Amino acid sequence: MNARFRVIAVCLALSSAAPAWATTYAPVSFDELVNTADVIFIGEVTDVRPYPVNTRDGTIINTRVVFRVVDPLWGTSSALEAFDFFGGEWGGVAMGVADMPVFTSGERVVMFAHRARSINPVVGFTQGLMQVGADVNGVERVWTAGGMPLTRPEAIGTQITVTPLLPMRLRDFRDRIATALEGRRR
Known part of the structure; x- marks a missing residue:
């Protein structure tokens, strides 16, 4: 059995079980x-661009996500930042991890990320990724990656409850x- 077929077979097996799986991480x-x-x-x-990576065990798929930095808060002075995430679709083959962030061009975010290589550079897997969107009055507001309204920073890492706020x-x-x-040194 060649390596490409094994990768496809594993991906198909994993994708059929995906609804039963969940990714867990500490708050x-x-x-x-x-x-x-780090940033x-x-x-x-x-830009969101999947690409194949050849490993000794076969081919995997990663996705490079490029961000235009609108407001650098820590660890960057670049106009662009790029991060690689495990998973994506390439050549008709899909790979992924449950609950991995998925990005769309034009999407606005607040990003807390690590620079070290990993399957997902977002701090806390999804907890360090906030969505930004305008309300009906044009005021930019913040939501968690899961789409819950962020009402205060102290709510990050706590059990999320539905709120009318x-x-x-x-x-x-x-x-x-x-x-x-302010308390952290550069």
Whole structure:
């Protein structure tokens, strides 16, 4: 059995079991996000590009996501930041991990990330990724990667409950990050 066929067979087996699987990770607090991230920025996804990687065990698929840095908060002065994530679709073959963030060009985010190679550079797997969107009045607001409104930074890493409150404003969240970073040395 050749390596490509084995990879396809494994992917098919995993994809059929995906609904029963869940990715678990330890909760990460706002302070842990701020203090463990190598880079923190507000940005916009400009490119999402899957690519094959040959390993000694066969071919895997990664996806490179490029962000335009709108507001560099920590660890970057670049106009662009690129991060590689495990999974994607290439040549009709899909690979993935349950609950892995999926990005779309044009999407706006607040990103807390590690620079070290891993299957997912987001701190806390998804907890260090916040979505940014405008409300009906044009005010930019913040949601978790799971689509829940972020009402206050202290809610990060706690059990999320449905709330009628509006998500906090992006500028308020940005100010809280900046305040938390004041104690951290560059």
